[in-house]
Amino acid sequence: MAKPALLPLSGRVAFVTGAGQGLGAAIARGLSEAGARVALADxxxxxxxxxxAEIGGLALQLDVRDEAAFSGCFDRAVAHFGAVDIMVxxxxxxxxxxxxxxxxxxxxDxxxxxxRGSFFGCRIAGRHMRERGEGRIVNLSSMAGQQASSATGVHYAASKAGLLALTRSFAQELAPHGVTVNALAPAAIGSPALEAMEPARRQALQAGIPLGRFGLAEEVAAAVVYLASPAAAFITGATLDLNGGRFMR
Ligand SMILES: NC(=O)c1ccc[n+]([C@@H]2O[C@H](COP(=O)([O-])OP(=O)(O)OC[C@H]3O[C@@H](n4cnc5c(N)ncnc54)[C@H](O)[C@@H]3O)[C@@H](O)[C@H]2O)c1
Structure with a gap:
């Protein structure tokens, strides 16, 4: 059934990588609730x-390490939906x-x-969107790419810092073609791993968050919906921090 036209992403198509669980699944659900049709690649x-199955989306198998496979998978989404407007x-x-x-x-790895997988994603979607003269790309970075953290590995931190640089380069390259490229930098988001943590350790972590609580996956999804919506048309090359005040700049 067609979604009502009032939803911010009605008529739009989104492609989300790593959409099988965690934040990717929440983002796919959020985009769907906002009216988009969604390709879920994992x-x-x-x-x-x-x-x-939950949201009436298109599931695709994808290993983002393989550019040719990524390209083929993206083409399948384009063939199915007619175009891709939003790449996550x-x-x-x-x-x-x-x-x-x-x-x-x-x-x-x-x-x-x-x-490198996000680079392929930006380039594959970027080519498609450049031709169409419009599009939105959102890259999931992390506070780990902005500030030292012992919680994740240095390779992870380096990859997420690199993703912020990559976001700016693609934003500059694609701006003349009506395509915006932005990054989200979440931290302190609730997860099953956090729930399973020993309560004293979890409370200590929570005490370090100025807003006094962990964030919700739905709040990350809402930020993606915003960056993909007409309201964010003038934002590109930006990093949106979602960390409860853990890192202010
Ligand atoms: N959860 C957080 O608190 C948090 C905080 C900061 C940033 N992030 C970022 O948000 C994103 C999602 O995080 P998450 O916690 O939901 O992660 P997750 O590990 O729960 O999910 C990652 C998903 O990516 C898929 N995936 C892994 N390798 C893949 C590959 N080669 N090709 C295709 N898919 C692959 C997995 O199967 C999985 O579904 C990540 O980019 C992460 O760095 C998360």
Whole structure:
């Protein structure tokens, strides 16, 4: 059934990587609630299928490390929906390995998924959107890319810092073509891992958040919806911080 025209993303099509669980799944749901039709791409196809079934989306298997496969997967979404208006580069690996223990293989894999995969996503969607003269790209960075943190690995932090630079470069390149490119930098978002944490440790973490609570996946989704909506048409090359005040700049 057609969505009512009043929704901010009615008639729009979104492509979300890593949409099978966590923030990617919440973002796919949020975009759908805002009226968009959504392609959900994940290396774990069964997870993408489960979320797609909930929201009437298109599930696709994708390994963002493989540019040719990424391109083919994106083309399938274009063939299915007619176009892609919104690209969300969300897929990532988040290891916490100490910097003394990271192997070259683990370093390369984290950079290949988090940074190179997002580069492919920006370039593949960017070409499509450049031709159409419009589009929105949102990259999931992290506070770990802005400030030192012992919670995640240095390879993860480096990939997320790189993603902020990549966001600005694509924003500059695509601005003349009506395409905006922005980054989100979340931190302190609630997750099953956080729920499973020992209460004293969780409370200590919470005490370090000026707003006094963890963020919700739905709040990250709302920020993506905003950046994809007509209201954010003049915003490009920006990093939107979503961290409860943990990092103010
Ligand atoms: N959860 C947080 O608190 C938080 C904070 C800051 C930033 N982020 C960022 O938000 C994004 C989502 O985080 P999350 O916590 O939901 O992660 P998650 O680990 O729960 O989910 C990541 C998803 O990406 C998929 N994926 C992994 N490798 C892939 C590959 N090679 N190709 C395609 N898909 C692949 C996984 O299957 C999974 O569905 C990430 O970019 C992360 O860095 C999350």
């Amino acid at each position: 290396i774990e196809l069964a997870n993408a299928e489960a979320v797609a 580069n969300n897929a990532a690996r988040t290891p916490t390995t100490s910097l003394w223990d990271i192997t070259p293989g683990e370093w390369d 984290v950079l290949a998924i988090n940074l």
